[in-house]
Amino acid sequence: MQIAKVCGTVVSTQKEPSLRGVKFLLLQFLNEEGQLLPEYEVAADSVGAGVDEWVLVSRGSAARQIPGGETRPLDALVVGIIDTVSVENRLLYSKRDQDR
Amino acid sequence: MQIAKVCGTVVSTQKEPSLRGVKFLLLQFLNEEGQLLPEYEVAADSVGAGVDEWVLVSRGSAARQIPGGETRPLDALVVGIIDTVSVENRLLYSKRDQDR
Amino acid sequence: MQIAKVCGTVVSTQKEPSLRGVKFLLLQFLNEEGQLLPEYEVAADSVGAGVDEWVLVSRGSAARQIPGGETRPLDALVVGIIDTVSVENRLLYSKRDQDR
Amino acid sequence: MQIAKVCGTVVSTQKEPSLRGVKFLLLQFLNEEGQLLPEYEVAADSVGAGVDEWVLVSRGSAARQIPGGETRPLDALVVGIIDTVSVENRLLYSKRDQDR
Amino acid sequence: MQIAKVCGTVVSTQKEPSLRGVKFLLLQFLNEEGQLLPEYEVAADSVGAGVDEWVLVSRGSAARQIPGGETRPLDALVVGIIDTVSVENRLLYSKRDQDR
Numbered sequence: 001m002q003i004a005k006v007c008g009t010v011v012s013t014q015k016e017p018s019l020r021g022v023k024f025l026l027l028q029f030l031n032e033e034g035q036l037l038p039e040y041e042v043a044a045d046s047v048g049a050g051v052d053e054w055v056l057v058s059r060g061s062a063a064r065q066i067p068g069g070e071t072r073p074l075d076a077l078v079v080g081i082i083d084t085v086s087v088e089n090r091l092l093y094s095k096r097d098q099d100r
Numbered sequence: 101m102q103i104a105k106v107c108g109t110v111v112s113t114q115k116e117p118s119l120r121g122v123k124f125l126l127l128q129f130l131n132e133e134g135q136l137l138p139e140y141e142v143a144a145d146s147v148g149a150g151v152d153e154w155v156l157v158s159r160g161s162a163a164r165q166i167p168g169g170e171t172r173p174l175d176a177l178v179v180g181i182i183d184t185v186s187v188e189n190r191l192l193y194s195k196r197d198q199d200r
Numbered sequence: 201m202q203i204a205k206v207c208g209t210v211v212s213t214q215k216e217p218s219l220r221g222v223k224f225l226l227l228q229f230l231n232e233e234g235q236l237l238p239e240y241e242v243a244a245d246s247v248g249a250g251v252d253e254w255v256l257v258s259r260g261s262a263a264r265q266i267p268g269g270e271t272r273p274l275d276a277l278v279v280g281i282i283d284t285v286s287v288e289n290r291l292l293y294s295k296r297d298q299d300r
Numbered sequence: 301m302q303i304a305k306v307c308g309t310v311v312s313t314q315k316e317p318s319l320r321g322v323k324f325l326l327l328q329f330l331n332e333e334g335q336l337l338p339e340y341e342v343a344a345d346s347v348g349a350g351v352d353e354w355v356l357v358s359r360g361s362a363a364r365q366i367p368g369g370e371t372r373p374l375d376a377l378v379v380g381i382i383d384t385v386s387v388e389n390r391l392l393y394s395k396r397d398q399d400r
Numbered sequence: 401m402q403i404a405k406v407c408g409t410v411v412s413t414q415k416e417p418s419l420r421g422v423k424f425l426l427l428q429f430l431n432e433e434g435q436l437l438p439e440y441e442v443a444a445d446s447v448g449a450g451v452d453e454w455v456l457v458s459r460g461s462a463a464r465q466i467p468g469g470e471t472r473p474l475d476a477l478v479v480g481i482i483d484t485v486s487v488e489n490r491l492l493y494s495k496r497d498q499d500r
Binding site: 032080 | 307308309310314315318319324326338340342343351360373375376
């Protein structure tokens with residue numbers, strides 16, 4: 001998985017019928033130091049992530065491994081909202097600090 | 101998924117029999133600011149996208165997750181025509197504005 | 201899919217038994233302007249493509265979506281010989297012109 | 301597979317239900333000379349790897365090929381702790397030397 | 401598939417049980433001119449390849465398409481030892497010449 005920050009949304013009305021009701025989040029990837037990378041991904045959301053939150057994103061066929069989602073043409077999925085990222089016993093990111 | 105702009109078409113007569121009738125669109129990827137990237141993709145179209153429209157493209161096995169398409173040797177599919185892209189409450193792209 | 205030019209062949213006698221009889225083409229990728237890129241791919245051929253022809257290549261599990269090929273350890277397949285590539289109503293490539 | 305060094309952990313409480321109990325390791329990739337690369341990956345751990353250990357990481361659908369893990373939305377998995385890496389009969393890395 | 405040169409081995413004792421007995425080769429990728437690229441891959445060997453040999457490597461789910469290997473968490477497999485690589489009727493590589 002990659003670490004990404006939710007930075008927006010994408011809306012599409014004319015789409016594959018199986019994608020009706022799917023929310024598309026615009027994610028920007030972060031490096032392991034928490035800096036924004038130029039790469040982005042549009043991913044389906046399954047955990048209720050909001051703008052500015054750090055999330056874990058799975059890509060490829062993993063994006064369809066949720067109940068009822070096996071046959072949707074998705075290649076990216078937000079699988080979790082990140083609480084903390086720790087590097088060598090140092091706390092790199094804490095959602096609690098961001099929410100203050 | 102990635103955001104891409106439809107910029108052309110590719111025609112192939114001598115191809116895998118299962119690909120008969122599939123329309124191939126030439127897509128150029130856009131970055132999250134809407135600027136054209138050098139990368140491109142040839143994708144099957146399943147939503148009737150036209151030149152200059154912004155679309156969502158799924159890659160990998162996701163491209164075969166449409167009824168009747170499970171066994172076609174495709175690795176890229178246009179899964180939706182984009183209406184709007186919003187970044188941090190700012191409207192980055194609106195199809196309506198483009199159509200005027 | 202990506203656009204590539206057939207530039208050679210690869211021969212392997214000592215290989216996975218399921219790959220017996222498979223022809224391996226050496227492909228060099230082209231960008232959307234038709235210029236050779238440094239990246240290449242060795243792909244199985246299923247359409248009878250020849251040297252200098254432009255082809256469409258599918259990668260990943262798509263390369264096994266042909267009758268009888270589902271269990272071969274292939275990750276790249278030539279799925280079509282390109283007739284034309286058109287960008288914004290301009291003909292970028294035409295096989296007919298090349299064959300003259 | 302790629303060679304990576306375990307450099308931290310990622311904690312997520314609000315996540316896909318199927319990911320409960322999965323430990324997420326933050327891995328930084330190494331090149332074939334053992335130098336840290338800028339790329340990282342968050343991977344599920346199935347072998348009990350600890351910080352500073354060198355590990356083998358599988359990506360893509362391979363990350364779900366463990367008993368009970370077939371339907372979890374994971375795209376990266378630590379599949380082994382590395383004992384030695386040898387290049388042209390030269391020992392590039394030995395876990396034993398690191399543990400001293 | 402990509403062309404790579406076998407340059408070493410990786411040994412892991414503490415690993416996924418399904419990987420017992422699998423030999424891991426360290427491969428360095430070659431470009432289409434036969435020059436070593438900085439990218440490498442650790443791949444399972446199924447054809448008995450040795451150091452300095454040129455091989456074809458398949459990545460992704462293709463790496464599990466061998467009898468008995470369908471459920472092993474592998475994402476790279478050596479599928480053949482290369483005899484010759486020919487580019488535009490020029491012999492770029494011949495194993496016979498190397499073995500002299």
